[in-house]
Amino acid sequence: MEKVRFGIISCAGIAKKRFIPAITGASNALLAAVASRDPEKARQFASDHQIPEAYGSYKTLLNQKDIDAVYIPLPNGLHKEWSIKAIEHGKHVLCEKPLAPTQKDCEELAAAAKANGVTLMEAFMYRFHPLTEFVIRQVHNGELGDIHAIQACFSFVLNDPDNVRFQPDLAGGSVMDVGCYGINCTRTFFNEEPEAVSAVAHYTKPCVDDRMTIYAKFRSGKQAQIICSFSSQAPEGYMISGSKGWIVSSNGFRLGVEHGKIIQEIDGIRSSFEDATNEYTKMIEHFSDCVIHKTAPRYDAIEAGRNMAVICAAMESAEKNGEWVRLK
Amino acid sequence: MEKVRFGIISCAGIAKKRFIPAITGASNALLAAVASRDPEKARQFASDHQIPEAYGSYKTLLNQKDIDAVYIPLPNGLHKEWSIKAIEHGKHVLCEKPLAPTQKDCEELAAAAKANGVTLMEAFMYRFHPLTEFVIRQVHNGELGDIHAIQACFSFVLNDPDNVRFQPDLAGGSVMDVGCYGINCTRTFFNEEPEAVSAVAHYTKPCVDDRMTIYAKFRSGKQAQIICSFSSQAPEGYMISGSKGWIVSSNGFRLGVEHGKIIQEIDGIRSSFEDATNEYTKMIEHFSDCVIHKTAPRYDAIEAGRNMAVICAAMESAEKNGEWVRLK
Structure with missing residues (x-):
């Protein structure tokens, strides 16, 4: 092939x-x-x-x-x-x-x-963009020092109440659809699963949140604060804070859609990086490479399941108005 | 006089x-x-x-x-x-x-x-900067639509363990010293007191946090996510998210120290505003004006007490590893 x-x-x-x-x-x-x-x-x-x-x-x-x-x-x-x-x-x-x-x-x-x-x-797809790969390397190689916290946000306004994203029987809701990004980037950058999450949501229909804020704590002491929404305007991206430096993405989840840009500051020196690569192309090429050579993809369905565990815990917490839900 | x-x-x-x-x-x-x-x-x-x-x-x-x-x-x-x-x-x-x-x-x-x-x-002092006054007007006049959420951060690295900010008997700790900004701007922009807060902290000494993340929920459904730290690098400022638009400050708590800048996007139209006013001068002039004319200051010590109530609730929650603490 x-x-x-x-x-x-x-x-x-x-x-x-x-x-x-x-x-x-x-x-x-x-x-x-x-x-x-x-x-x-x-x-x-x-x-x-x-x-x-x-x-x-x-x-x-x-x-x-x-x-x-x-x-x-x-x-x-x-x-x-x-x-x-x-x-x-x-x-x-x-x-x-x-x-x-x-x-x-x-x-x-x-x-x-x-x-x-x-x-x-x-x-x-965002994980295959060269800027995301750069961020992952910077964080995992300790360039930002010890990582302490992340704030992430993915939010847009969806005015059509008949949109499939609002259908309870089609796994609708903003946490499922866009909250998954903030949770995924936190787990990926921290390289750790949360210990417990707390979330507060606003619902348009039973079980379908049109916005949610999520707070996650980790055994290592790291913290994540995530916003997702179908009813709020907000700049999309994340801020990673460490003991030696920070990275901010201005459009970190869709870097290839607009011209991708990130800013980092390490030991007081600020740099910015731009790259217009199409991350969907990179993802398709990686996937196809795995198919052709029968190799394992960069992350598998077990890893996707860990992300879902956090999403489900956030949904459970939101149903209980923010009560902490521990992950297994 | x-x-x-x-x-x-x-x-x-x-x-x-x-x-x-x-x-x-x-x-x-x-x-x-x-x-x-x-x-x-x-x-x-x-x-x-x-x-x-x-x-x-x-x-x-x-x-x-x-x-x-x-x-x-x-x-x-x-x-x-x-x-x-x-x-x-x-x-x-x-x-x-x-x-x-x-x-x-x-x-x-x-x-x-x-x-x-x-x-x-x-x-x-940040409340007296013309850009902060502009942000307050935009938010309170409904220019961003319904306000849903804030993410705020004030953090810097303090390497001297003998610094007064690390002394428990001198009301040390990052939430007291810089967390107060994120809490203050949230209460000011939302024009509402939180219903409950949850916080997780890292301590250098008993009762003195060197970093804390705070999560606050409000009766109206608004949400705040705040980071403060003496041990983390992070860009300082806030993001306000509403149904029609958002505002981001790049250095919102010390706008006059560097050249102040904010960015807003309303109905998809992005604008940026710069202003190099010294906010301490504006604050001193307002205070002095109140002294001279015997008028009430823009905010009083009762209002400062409300901010402290939130800080104390966050400290209490952090001591209990994030348990929600209700405000009276």
């Missing part, structure tokens, strides 16, 4: 806006097909984006022998179901985050991928 | 670095004297800064009839004692923050000031 042949499950906006332009630039992957439950929609989408094949059902796409891998940009609540089906059809799976609604679900997916010998990865 | 004649109680660094350059620029105040417990130190300080009189004890200064007001930059734990003594000598008092270690202490000071007919104000 020289290039991984991808099919997209559904015509979601993120596929059009992010995945298709990204795969066009990938050296080891190509887009071979798209599937929609509506055959006409699939044909139109394929025609609009020069995709060779269009299928009128997801299952039909999964039955194609010439498809190696699928990209799943479905609503959050459908990620697990279609990841499992794709895995059982022997397809490698790159699925949008969050991979599944609980840690246990992620572990089931990991087991299914292993049993079927396929690569499964959650699409946390 | 055309100009308020100030005496400084002690030769603290902040008097030299901030207060003296500021009062030189004030239209309605002048610096008439300085007092130190060491007469030679007082003489040298007066000579270095062209201050007309030097006294070898604080009491001697308080006994001078030609002194209208005192500025108190003593270590935090001495603020109350010397504020009371100055008030009882009929002096108006501008005291560095925090005014006193508990809400009750602040209320006692307020009562003493009232009984003696003098003006008493805690020196929260």
Whole structure:
């Protein structure tokens, strides 16, 4: 296999806006097909984006022998179901985050991928941007000294109450959809799982938060403060504070969408770094490389499950108006 | 009285670095004297800064009839004692923050000031900077829509373990010294008192935190996430998030020290504002104006007590490893 042949499950906006332009630039992957439950929609989408094949059902796409891998940009609540089906059809799976609604679900997916010998990865694209990789190196190499705290925020205003992100049966809610970034970057930069979390939320519907603030404490004494919201304006990114220096990202979760920029100050010396790399392309290339060479991806579904454990603990705490919830 | 004649109680660094350059620029105040417990130190300080009189004890200064007001930059734990003594000598008092270690202490000071007919104000200089005044107007006039959350941070590295800020008997600790800013700006911008706070701290000595993260919830649903530290590097300032827009300060608590700057985005339109005003001068002028015209200061010692109530609740929560502490 020289290039991984991808099919997209559904015509979601993120596929059009992010995945298709990204795969066009990938050296080891190509887009071979798209599937929609509506055959006409699939044909139109394929025609609009020069995709060779269009299928009128997801299952039909999964039955194609010439498809190696699928990209799943479905609503959050459908990620697990279609990841499992794709895995059982022997397809490698790159699925949008969050991979599944609980840690246990992620572990089931990991087991299914292993049993079927396929690569499964959650699409946390920001981790593949060269600036994120630089931040991770700086932090883990001790350039900022001992790391003490993070403040992170990912928030935008979603005015359509019918949006899938507000549907309880589709794993809606801001913590699930964008809070996952602040939690993921904290765990990644700290290289540690939280001991306990406290969260306070505002709900539009039962169980669907339109905003949440999360507070996490770690055994090492590190602290994280995270904001996520579908009803608030706020600059997106994170601030990492250490004993010797700090790093601030101005658009750390979508560095490639706008021109990515981070600022760091170490021992009083400030530097800024810019990089316009498309992080989706980097992610697709890494995933495809793992598929081609049968190597393990940078992070797996077990790791995605650990992120979900924190999200679920935050949701539980928010339901109890901020009561601390311990992680196992 | 055309100009308020100030005496400084002690030769603290902040008097030299901030207060003296500021009062030189004030239209309605002048610096008439300085007092130190060491007469030679007082003489040298007066000579270095062209201050007309030097006294070898604080009491001697308080006994001078030609002194209208005192500025108190003593270590935090001495603020109350010397504020009371100055008030009882009929002096108006501008005291560095925090005014006193508990809400009750602040209320006692307020009562003493009232009984003696003098003006008493805690020196929260950042509130007098034109950019802070602009932020308060934007927020309170609803320009950012409904306000949802704040993240604030004030942190620097203090390497000297003998510094007064590390002394338990002098009301040391980072939450007392710099956490007071994040708490103050949250209460000021939200125009609301927190319902409960949770905090986690790291201690260098019993009861003296060298860093703390604070999480506050409000009845209206607003949320605050605050970092303060004597052992961490971090950019200083705050981010206010609302339904229509946000404001970020890059150096919001010391806008006049460096060239002050804030950025706001409302309905997707980003603007930035710069202003190099010395906020200490503005504060001294406001205080002196209140003394001259016998008017109430913008905020009083009762208000300072409310800030202390939050600080004390955070300290209590941190002692209990983050347990929520309700405010009365």
